[in-house]
Amino acid sequence: MIYLFIFVLGLLIGSFLNVVIIRLPQLQSVVFPSSHCVKCKTPLKWWHNIPLLSWLFLRGRCHYCKEPISIQYPLVELLSGIIFVSVYYKMGISIYSAATAAVFILLLALSVIDLKYKAVPDSLNLLALTISFFTREDILSALHDALVMMGAFSLLRFYVSYYVSKKEEMYLKRELKKAPWLRAYYPKYIMIEAMGEGDIIVAGALGALLGIKLTLVAIFLAALTALPASILQKALKSDKELPFIPFLALGGYLSFMFGEQILKLAGIE
Numbered sequence: 674m675i676y677l678f679i680f681v682l683g684l685l686i687g688s689f690l691n692v693v694i695i696r697l698p699q700l701q702s703v704v705f706p707s708s709h710c711v712k713c714k715t716p717l718k719w720w721h722n723i724p725l726l727s728w729l730f731l732r733g734r735c736h737y738c739k740e741p742i743s744i745q746y747p748l749v750e751l752l753s754g755i756i757f758v759s760v761y762y763k764m765g766i767s768i769y770s771a772a773t774a775a776v777f778i779l780l781l782a783l784s785v786i787d788l789k790y791k792a793v794p795d796s797l798n799l800l801a802l803t804i805s806f807f808t809r810e811d812i813l814s815a816l817h818d819a820l821v822m823m824g825a826f827s828l829l830r831f832y833v834s835y836y837v838s839k840k841e842e843m844y845l846k847r848e849l850k851k852a853p854w855l856r857a858y859y860p861k862y863i864m865i866e867a868m869g870e871g872d873i874i875v876a877g878a879l880g881a882l883l884g885i886k887l888t889l890v891a892i893f894l895a896a897l898t899a900l901p902a903s904i905l906q907k908a909l910k911s912d913k914e915l916p917f918i919p920f921l922a923l924g925g926y927l928s929f930m931f932g933e934q935i936l937k938l939a940g941i942e
């Protein structure tokens with residue numbers, strides 16, 4: 674019974690999260706106006722707004738204009754419900770579990786926004802990082818682990834950026850040897866920034882939430898899941914950049930749930 678209550682609470686939070694995901698990047702208020710269809714703008718009745726169920730009984734279409742409603746709505750609601758139930762299962766009810774659920778919910782919102790816009794608002798990102806300091810009793814050690822992970826990610830970013838920039842520079846030098854008259858069209862200095870700044874903040878939040886060891890597991894899982902996605906994207910010849918925050922968030926969640934078992938299986942713990 675308590676699980677059902679927690680799940681429904683997660684669904685309701687997920688419903689609000691959809692509003693944040695849609696309106697925040699467009700700089701709209703998350704409170705006004707009340708819910709309306711994004712296509713025909715007709716205000717919705719309360720029974721069009723029941724998490725999960727409304728989407729199902731409307732068969733994924735707006736009641737008024739019959740335009741399809743994005744699968745994002747029920748999916749975010751369902752995932753929020755799952756996050757709430759799994760955090761309760763792992764940690765019970767306390768301020769620490771509430772903070773943990775809040776961080777995962779924010780990571781979900783950041784993932785969807787990153788998928789849609791390839792960039793994330795700092796307001797959500799910094800909120801997730803700040804709340805993550807309060808996911809355990811010892812705030813100082815949470816802060817410590819966050820700073821270590823952010824430092825490690827920043828350092829990695831320097832190395833990768835240097836490598837990618839050098840590679841591009843060498844490629845251009847070879848091209849210029851073949852066709853020196855192209856010199857005017859090429860940039861003089863090459864500075865490519867690898868990885869987003871948003872990734873560093875998310876890594877910090879995971880550090881505070883999971884501790885360093887489990888965050889390393891999370892990053893490993895993130896890389897493991899991002900690899901087939903990037904191969905697939907190359908195969909589809911898409912030149913779009915792959916957002917990394919969704920993979921970090923997924924890795925973080927999996928490490929939160931199963932990280933200790935994974936370490937045991939690997940013989941590390």
Ligand SMILES: [Zn+2]
Pocket residue numbers: 710711712713714715735736737738739740
């Ligand atoms: Zn409509």
